[in-house]
Amino acid sequence: MTALFPPAPPLGTPMLPVRPSPEARQLIALRRSVSKRGLMAPGPDASTLDELLTVATRVPDHRRLAPWRFLVFEGDAREAFNQRAVEIQKRETPDASETMLADTAGYFTRAPVVVAVISSPDPTHKTPVWEQELSCGALCQNLLLAANASGWAGCWLTEWIAFSPGIDDLLGLTENERIAGYIYLGTARDTPQERMRPDADAKIDRWQA
């Protein structure tokens, strides 16, 4: 099995500070998520996924805390999660409609691979939790880009399962941990279309004293 990405060089290796790349520019400028129902098998196999996750951890990380971790759902684990999630939803939301429960029953089987990205900050550390959480957000985006660059489509979803004490418990999150998102990976079912984009000019100001 050939490696998709170059391995991390030994500590202290002189590194290029820039890597001009038309392909990387295209990837960033033209990237698109697929919709929540836009994925099908196949997805990355376990060793490919491990490579994607490894390269995704190459993010800015103030004071090298690595304040994040992954929980991978593949194969039967996805259906098992779905069933437990339905039970939790019934308990936490007694008035959940049949449609909501049916949606939940299909959540993780919408894709061949689902990665829960868990923000795992150290609140006692002098690096603010906010900075640690931002590093986790960068990790999610890195994972999507690494997947796209390797031929896998993906999307970053949260939904109620990212904000549920019962799910946190099921997944073994500690008190300070939160779900940053579930990254769904697989093969695109259809062609996403360009969506409305914000007017970037309206977001750019130049500060003057």
Ligand SMILES: Cc1cc2nc3c(=O)[nH]c(=O)nc-3n(C[C@H](O)[C@H](O)[C@H](O)COP(=O)(O)O)c2cc1C
């Ligand atoms: C933290 C986070 C959570 C998200 N959760 C959802 C979600 O639960 N449902 C959804 O439809 N889109 C969600 N999105 C948006 C999609 O991931 C995606 O960005 C959006 O469909 C726009 O597509 P694009 O990434 O190609 O611009 C979320 C995005 C982020 C950053």
